[in-house]
Amino acid sequence: MESATESKETTVDMDQIRSQFPILKRKILDQDLVYFDNAASSQKPIRVIKSLEKYYTEEHSNVHRGIHTLSQIATAKFEESREILRQFLNAKSTKEIVFTKGTTEGINLVAHGLSVAELGEGDEILISEMEHHSNIVPWQVAAERTGASLVVCKVLEDGSLDLGDFEKKLTEKTKIVSIVHVSNTLGTTNPVKKICQMAREKGALTLIDGAQSSPHLNINVCDIDCDFYVISGHKMYGPTGIGVLYGKSEVLEQLPPYQTGGEMIKDVSFEKTTYNDLPFKFEAGTPNIAGAIGIAEAVRFIESVGYDNIFQIEDHLLRKAQEVLRKIDGIKFYGTAANKASVVSFNIDGVHPTDLGTILDKLGIAVRTGHHCTQPLMDKFGIPGTVRASFAVYNTEEEIYKMDAAVKRAVKMLK
Amino acid sequence: MTDTIQEIEKEIVDEFSFFPEWMEKYEHLIDLGKNLPIIEEEYKTKDHLIKGCQSQVWLHAELDGDKIKFTADSDAVITKGIIALMIRVLNNQEPKNIVDADLAFINEIGLKEHLSPTRSNGLVSMIKQMKLYAIALQAKLQDT
Numbered sequence: 001m002e003s004a005t006e007s008k009e010t011t012v013d014m015d016q017i018r019s020q021f022p023i024l025k026r027k028i029l030d031q032d033l034v035y036f037d038n039a040a041s042s043q044k045p046i047r048v049i050k051s052l053e054k055y056y057t058e059e060h061s062n063v064h065r066g067i068h069t070l071s072q073i074a075t076a077k078f079e080e081s082r083e084i085l086r087q088f089l090n091a092k093s094t095k096e097i098v099f100t101k102g103t104t105e106g107i108n109l110v111a112h113g114l115s116v117a118e119l120g121e122g123d124e125i126l127i128s129e130m131e132h133h134s135n136i137v138p139w140q141v142a143a144e145r146t147g148a149s150l151v152v153c154k155v156l157e158d159g160s161l162d163l164g165d166f167e168k169k170l171t172e173k174t175k176i177v178s179i180v181h182v183s184n185t186l187g188t189t190n191p192v193k194k195i196c197q198m199a200r201e202k203g204a205l206t207l208i209d210g211a212q213s214s215p216h217l218n219i220n221v222c223d224i225d226c227d228f229y230v231i232s233g234h235k236m237y238g239p240t241g242i243g244v245l246y247g248k249s250e251v252l253e254q255l256p257p258y259q260t261g262g263e264m265i266k267d268v269s270f271e272k273t274t275y276n277d278l279p280f281k282f283e284a285g286t287p288n289i290a291g292a293i294g295i296a297e298a299v300r301f302i303e304s305v306g307y308d309n310i311f312q313i314e315d316h317l318l319r320k321a322q323e324v325l326r327k328i329d330g331i332k333f334y335g336t337a338a339n340k341a342s343v344v345s346f347n348i349d350g351v352h353p354t355d356l357g358t359i360l361d362k363l364g365i366a367v368r369t370g371h372h373c374t375q376p377l378m379d380k381f382g383i384p385g386t387v388r389a390s391f392a393v394y395n396t397e398e399e400i401y402k403m404d405a406a407v408k409r410a411v412k413m414l415k
Numbered sequence: 416m417t418d419t420i421q422e423i424e425k426e427i428v429d430e431f432s433f434f435p436e437w438m439e440k441y442e443h444l445i446d447l448g449k450n451l452p453i454i455e456e457e458y459k460t461k462d463h464l465i466k467g468c469q470s471q472v473w474l475h476a477e478l479d480g481d482k483i484k485f486t487a488d489s490d491a492v493i494t495k496g497i498i499a500l501m502i503r504v505l506n507n508q509e510p511k512n513i514v515d516a517d518l519a520f521i522n523e524i525g526l527k528e529h530l531s532p533t534r535s536n537g538l539v540s541m542i543k544q545m546k547l548y549a550i551a552l553q554a555k556l557q558d559t
Contacts (some may be wrong), residue, residue: 011547352470352490352493354494370469413441413445414445
């Protein structure tokens with residue numbers, strides 16, 4: 001690799017990283033799999049897969065109230081996972097770490113809570129044009145329920161957030177600002193610390209959608225100083241169906257429960273129920289215990305590689321991909337902000353993204369095509385969708401060249 | 416006398432058997448798309464869009480005597496090829512035969528297994544829409 005950095009560990013053993021992902025050995029139509037759909041979901045290292053197997057083989061029971069040994073083991077593992085996630089997000093307390101199904105549930109939980117406890121006629125919810133549908137629709141519903149209005153901050157041509165527009169639209173009426181940390185479609189990394197500071201000055205709460213940031217960036221919720229931060233396990237080498245909602249404890253205390261039932265209660269009588277303490281107030285029913293263990297193992301994987309190395313690998317791939325694809329006639333990139341994660345979204349003149357994606361698949365290359373659950377953003381750019389290649393720590397420069405060759409071959413067929 | 420749906424299906428299966436490689440199959444499909452009976456501009460409206468496809472597909476059907484004539488278009492060339500195949504099979508057929516067609520050729524030429532799930536769903540929506548048109552036009556025929 002030619003990208004020299006001052007980091008002491010400039011050479012990362014790619015074979016060692018790749019060997020941890022069994023799926024990378026499989027073939028697609030007799031060809032080596034090139035997996036560039038990481039922004040949709042990343043593949044899983046063997047240690048995550050094994051942690052699930054070990055849990056179900058040796059340690060499974062229901063958590064928290066059991067008196068027997070297995071229940072205590074499962075509880076200890078589950079709560080240990082919460083502690084690992086606390087450290088991962090740099091939160092102050094495990095009370096602030098709520099296990100969810102994923103980012104979508106985290107946002108729904110907050111939007112529901114605020115629509116019961118906080119929002120009303122005349123209030124405003126501020127989001128941006130680059131939000132994923134899961135950071136649009138819950139707020140639309142909250143607005144409909146409460147009479148609040150949804151205000152949308154503009155995105156500039158290069159795919160960065162229009163901070164001038166943000167400043168203009170952030171007013172005393174703004175009750176919550178909900179913005180993505182890293183855009184799934186464009187890769188743009190937003191200045192979330194600054195956004196949260198500006199919001200705080202106006203007295204607004206802040207939620208940061210971290211679905212795409214957690215695989216790439218070291219997250220420090222105290223430094224960002226957001227009220228809520230949400231992540232999904234499956235985007236960061238962990239299992240599906242598990243995620244985390246971080247919330248400042250004083251804010252979570254004020255928020256009413258999302259779902260009700262077992263686990264989340266202190267005392268129940270037919271006259272009155274009192275709710276459990278944080279974080280259990282927000283974890284109704286038997287939680288996804290295996291998922292929590294799996295996401296904690298994914299954190300251990302990320303830490304074993306280190307964010308510095310992850311950044312070095314992915315940033316190199318991003319630059320290489322842009323460099324080689326740029327030479328293709330009629331290519332247009334979407335999302336060229338200076339500060340961005342390893343996502344390349346593009347179209348080629350006269351070629352439909354779905355057609356291109358279909359041919360790439362036949363050549364063993366998994367990319368995503370379509371609107372990437374960001375229809376308003378596609379409408380803004382006036383396109384039906386894009387082809388999106390998103391890179392993870394196990395991808396290689398050689399794979400970028402394979403994609404480049406495959407794109408050229410496909411274009412020849414399709415034009 | 417038009418060939419029956421089964422006869423045309425068989426013809427397509429034979430035709431595709433000349434292309435064992437997926438790449439050639441797709442090239443052939445793209446070529447077929449170029450001969451698609453294109454929908455009139457006036458019908459290229461939201462009402463004529465088929466839901467469930469990643470690409471946009473417009474489909475129109477009308478009676479020509481007691482047979483149905485389909486016209487269509489898409490912004491994606493592979494999709495256009497698939498519609499062209501469907502239209503080749505179902506065009507100029509009586510509504511009843513369209514409703515009853517099992518369209519087994521799709522599996523036989525390996526289209527369904529080779530198309531991504533989203534596209535397969537698009538194909539399903541496309542067939543459903545063609546059959547809905549046939550049901551509606553059949554009712555219209557019986558009324559007159």
